[in-house]
Amino acid sequence: MSTPRFLTLPPGVTVQQIETPVGSFAALEALPGSGVTERWPAVLVPGFTGSKEDFLAVLQTLAQAGRKVVAVDLRGQYETPGPDDPKAYTCEALGADVAAIASAVGQGEPVHLLGHSFGGLVARETVLAGQAKLASFTLMSSGPAGIIGPRERAGRVMLAELPEYGIDYMWANRMEPEALRAGVPDDIVAFLRKRLLANHPTGLVSMAEEVLNARDRVPELVGCGLDLMVLYGEHDDGWPPLLQAEMAHRLEAECVVVPGSVHSPAVEAPETTAAALTRFWNAAESRMLQHG
Template sequence: MSRPPTFVPPAGARAYRLRTARGEFAVVDAPVPAGVEPRGTALLLPGFTGSKEDFNPLHEPLAARGYRTVAVDGRGQFESAGPAEDASAYAREELARDVLAQAEALGTPLHLLGHSLGGQIARAAVLRDRSPFRSLTLMSSGPAQIAVPQQQRVKLLRDALGVMTMAEVWEAMQAMEAPEETDAGLDAGLDDRADLRRRWLGNSPAQLIATGLQLCTEPDRVAELAALALPFHVVSGARDDTWPVPLLDDMAVRLGARRTVIEGAEHSPNCDRPLPTARALADFWDGC
């Protein structure tokens, strides 16, 4: 589970519900400050069990470079509503259509970024209609299904969600968590536990079951993506247990993509090393 440094939007950002043709989605929208030349807008999609708050550390440095950033909770994710039991509502094609509706509502050509699961949803949206997008960045998001050890973890979660409540699953996950991970949250001086629990309980169990299955069965669609005339960027930490870094290196080659490895970061460079991550993103977008 990603751990955003804070659930409070940065100064100048606004949290609201974005109205689209496919319903409302909770967003954090960070505009470019006065005195900075606007250079573009980016739509940011979070990963599995994550949320829009995972991008909070990126908003200010990207705004300083001239980029408005809009981070969104997907359907059934944290503060965006979604059916609790209808898994068909979270089919990959449905989630892709949601992204296209969000892009239409924002009303401007967008740089699209997806982290982990969000990268595969972003890919599906671009393959359906690339016209709203100026570029695609895949952050810690691989070419196909996740690594086998992660598939086993997701299966455990999906099985638990079939017989336990969200609150019961949360308590079970906390009991299994490594002590050093618990200590890290406490050392940060945050009300980490309460915010993470609130986010977890906000998720639709059907969404987690459906997208968890997708992560374990996603086909390789890199060749389809490479055929599009779109600038690509593959970003990751120097270590990643979900998709091994060499696999991401190879995907970047197949896409003809810009490749950035953030030293000192793992699966969530946006949280682990936000300043170099923001710098790499803005440098790529400038080049587009």
């Protein structure tokens, strides 16, 4: 099978394994064209049923600002294997994994951390645990608590059917028809199938429970000492845009709305998203360096 168009690796982006004390994690790594990193690195965490490939369109642009940028598969996602233990897939447990990844990527330097959708809930745990050396935190298309709206309804259907019918059933009867109705090209549909079926079944069920039932931890995040940004699409169908704007206000965080985007700004508006992230990361570094 040929590589889907959007999965063709651009120059400077390579497939990697991030080795940590808690395991090995599949990753895509982008470096500046010169190969010289002048700024602090970034780690990008995908959402539920997502993977590192969700950031492929922004990796090269982000790296050209002079930093290493690493997108990962969480434990149990796509090309990172996971155990049968449901406790390995809680936001807290996955957040500890992300802390280990950030430490491995940073090699003593602070790391810019971004979490997309469910990945935002996971990365929030990394921040709150305080076990990683971080430069900033971005919540992309994420929210203060469990997801709501149409994606919540879809998640609850998955949670009800997945343990009984399995991943193949979910793909054939739910996800593939939706992708075909949306006009997704055949090669991308093939990738989405391959990715979904590679997820650990226990991980899918446990992560679904987590994204649906997460509690609001915004008050605990206030005053964490990091520069914070909330970035979301103008037409987000996950957490409503107004709810994310309210979360940004509660966090005293910068708020960026990506015009025309829905729930995946890095895919739907990569240049706008990458420009916003680079500006935010550069400013966060300047402030940290000024204040020692």
